[in-house]
Amino acid sequence: MTEHPTAPETPAHTPLRSVLYMPSSNERALEKAKSLPCDGLILDLEDAVAPDAKPAAREAAAAAVASGEYGRRTVTIRVNGLGTEWHDADLAAAAQAGPAGVVVPKVGSAAEVRALVAALEKAGAPDHTRLWAMVETPQAILDVREIAAASDRLAVLVMGTNDLVKELYAEHVPGRVPLLTSLSLSLLAARAAGVAILDGVYNDVKDADGFLAECRQGRELGFDGKTLIHPGQVEGANTAFAPSPEAVEDARGVLQAWEDGRGSGVVTYRGKMVENLHVESATRTLRIHEAITALQ
Template sequence: MTHHQDPTHSSTTSATSDEAAFRPRRSVLYMPSSNARALEKAKTLACDAIILDLEDAVAPDAKVAARDAACAAVRSGGYGRRELIIRVNALGTEWHDADLAAACAAGPDAILVPKVGSADEVRSLVAAMEAAGTPEHTALWAMIETPAAILRVADIAAASERLTVLVLGTNDLVKELHAEHVPGRAPLLPSLGLALLGARATGTVVLDGVYNAVQDTEGFLQECTQGRQLGFDGKTLVHPGQVAGANEAFAPSPDAVEEARGILAAWEAGAGSGVVTHNGKMVEALHVETAERTLALHDAITALAADA
């Protein structure tokens, strides 16, 4: 089975690079590429990544102009260290081929494709990207938003090294399941769990879906906490007001950072002793790996803030 980079690894760094670095994706904000003011505002937001959307947020008669605007935004270089992703229209739509060709030429950090349903579709997309001469740094991201895709997540994620991130399309999933949006997301938990299993089995980043009620701050923060506890790497967002909450929820807390440092110190001090403890708890190699990941993510977030 294909194994990708660590879940916080930068998609702009090849798997063979000696400069592998963690890349936070706590807050991944959809911005309609048909809205010039939104694209300009995105340059000032503290989100880790921006999805320049050509799909749901763009009316049919604005698709071509939005495509041009998204590609111009990528080429502008005005977004600092924010990761830039272009979401094209889905396979089979009248806009997909032109969207993909334009996005490949623009060379964003990644191209996000909606409703990816199989490993064959991934391979077809990657072949199209390579035929278009897409830069090496441009990854493929895939939206997982149908029951069929949920049941094939591991196969989809393992289909190509170029596929580095899975994005849950929870609105479509709810619709396809004939379910309801409810606090706690009980109807979605089996799907979320399967998506996480497939992502972790293949070493692929996985992002939680959006929270629709943009005025419901409490509900949003509760869902962020749930997503982090389940194991998601970050959350996709539909409003700039959600950025700060997602950043805090998906970053290691000060207590977690302190605990990680303590575990590593205890492990180093106890090297060769056979049994290592910290705060009365046994420390094993798996705890050390978790602590190292926590500190790497903390350091990457600190670096982003310093470079903002």
């Protein structure tokens, strides 16, 4: 007779369906972000900020984090990359501000991850401030398994798809065939290491249909959410990366059937056999749904 063990406990889920880049040099953007329904924010000190505005942007990002005015959103700071003239000061200021994460572009190796973690800890980063590593070069893709597993402080991989397209001499095309190998390898690495992973941005903010199609693809591949460049993309990402009402209903049905079938041998739900792996998936679906509901 088949035994039906209780579904395993899983860690609390932090929704990251929609993670919006916001230029830290733009005071109005930082203010607007307080009212947006995104799950997370990346207060940017890198691409979105002109060189002469970077010191002021650094101060503004640190002040925004310290303000506590962003509610339950996961607030992070993206620093300038290793080797730039701003990196050290950015990293120190971000560590001291204590956001949920410090996002570092173009992380290329496990050694770099360990060096970044050491620098964060030296600068006094609190325990809750995690490293988010951007994967956006061919070398990073080839080493992504080692990058993802390099430190317990690394919590999220962020795909830098624009840079990947450039470095691969590829093109932005519907369906992203040139990127599928890179996306899949990164997903495998994230899941093996037990870290979250965010899909890259969609560049054409006026192409709603293309954006939604890419969100669906990212969800189907297994991404936890998507990085965004415009507030108008938030709603679509939130919907795409959340369990549908039908999925929630099915998850509850699977768990109820599992509970009702204890000791009976074979368990079925709507004519399909239910095994422990289905129970684990259903449990995860409900954890995600409950975490999203709590945000609202």
